[in-house]
Amino acid sequence: MDLNTELYPFESHFIEHEGGHQQHYIDEGPASSPKDAQQEESRCFLMVHGNPTWSFYFRNLVIGLRDRYRCVVPDHMGCGKSNKAQTYTYSLAQHIKNLEALVLKLDLKNITLVLHDWGGAIGMGLAKAQPERIKGIVVLNTAAFLSPLIPFRIRICRWPILGTFIIRALNGFAGPALSMAVAKDNQLPKDVAKALISPYDSWANRVAVNAFVKDIPLGPEHPSWQSLADIEASLSQFHHLPTLICWGAQDFCFNLHFLERWKEEFPQAKVNLYQDAGHYVLEDAGDRVLEAINDYMANQSGENQ
Numbered sequence: 001m002d003l004n005t006e007l008y009p010f011e012s013h014f015i016e017h018e019g020g021h022q023q024h025y026i027d028e029g030p031a032s033s034p035k036d037a038q039q040e041e042s043r044c045f046l047m048v049h050g051n052p053t054w055s056f057y058f059r060n061l062v063i064g065l066r067d068r069y070r071c072v073v074p075d076h077m078g079c080g081k082s083n084k085a086q087t088y089t090y091s092l093a094q095h096i097k098n099l100e101a102l103v104l105k106l107d108l109k110n111i112t113l114v115l116h117d118w119g120g121a122i123g124m125g126l127a128k129a130q131p132e133r134i135k136g137i138v139v140l141n142t143a144a145f146l147s148p149l150i151p152f153r154i155r156i157c158r159w160p161i162l163g164t165f166i167i168r169a170l171n172g173f174a175g176p177a178l179s180m181a182v183a184k185d186n187q188l189p190k191d192v193a194k195a196l197i198s199p200y201d202s203w204a205n206r207v208a209v210n211a212f213v214k215d216i217p218l219g220p221e222h223p224s225w226q227s228l229a230d231i232e233a234s235l236s237q238f239h240h241l242p243t244l245i246c247w248g249a250q251d252f253c254f255n256l257h258f259l260e261r262w263k264e265e266f267p268q269a270k271v272n273l274y275q276d277a278g279h280y281v282l283e284d285a286g287d288r289v290l291e292a293i294n295d296y297m298a299n300q301s302g303e304n305q
Helices: 055-065 092-106 119-129 152-158 162-169 174-180 190-197 204-214 225-238 256-265 281-303
Strands: 013-017 021-028 044-048 070-074 111-117 134-142 243-248 270-274
Touching: 013 092, 021 055, 021 092, 044 055, 044 119, 055 070, 055 111, 055 190, 055 281, 070 092, 092 119, 092 225, 111 119, 111 281, 119 134, 119 225, 134 256, 134 281, 152 162, 152 204, 162 204, 174 190, 243 256, 243 281, 256 270, 270 281
Parallel strands: 044 070, 044 111, 111 134, 134 243, 243 270
Antiparallel strands: 013 021, 021 070
16 A cells, blocks of 8 residues: 555554454554653553544544654554455454454553544444543544434445445445545545545455445344444443544534434533534544644643642
């Protein structure tokens, strides 16, 4: 994968999962970052992407935070620089299991989750499994709860045979996202658009993009329905955590209904709504999100003094 190192100036790391599958991640910043006054463990950001992005999506957050905090960003199996196995269980439960294995391998503690798209369910699935390691949550246009809402343009990609052909043969999911997932008056720079889509350049390499779409649970008969229902039921145990929500108002998929659901679940959250941003909120309003995260961390440090 040819990638501009100025845009993505990170060293690659890999964890091997059962079956020899290699999952890629980046691990930037000091291993022992500055400690809050009354906390024994240093702060760590764990950034969890969705579909069809990869760790590249968080690049500017990592660059803006790594001088003070450890930033760990995995590529889910089948995504980014991770292996794209053609026979693999690309399910919510498996992605959570992989993320937990990485957290345990690195022994990450005092984690602030940064969650986008499918990363909401996967990251909060990790939180459910390892609640003592989670100290904060940053929500970016995502969900971690059941919902019947799905745009027709995504629903059609779930249709048997046709949906797979659209996604894997025509690149009809990751490709259109380059324009549909940003604000209507924004256009991604060519090098950024190329990098976002670069891991998904063939039928074989779009295997997980297709699987993520098929894994959206819309009814109890779906194999991931119970996994997501259990995650939703666990959210209440994290109400005490400092929570920041940064939301692009022009998101055609995770629309304002999802934002209201987060606000109901976490009424104490600080909410920033960006009217000029879409689903790829970090592409449309990245500088403002970084500023909000810096303020969020500074406020926590001040409260602990």
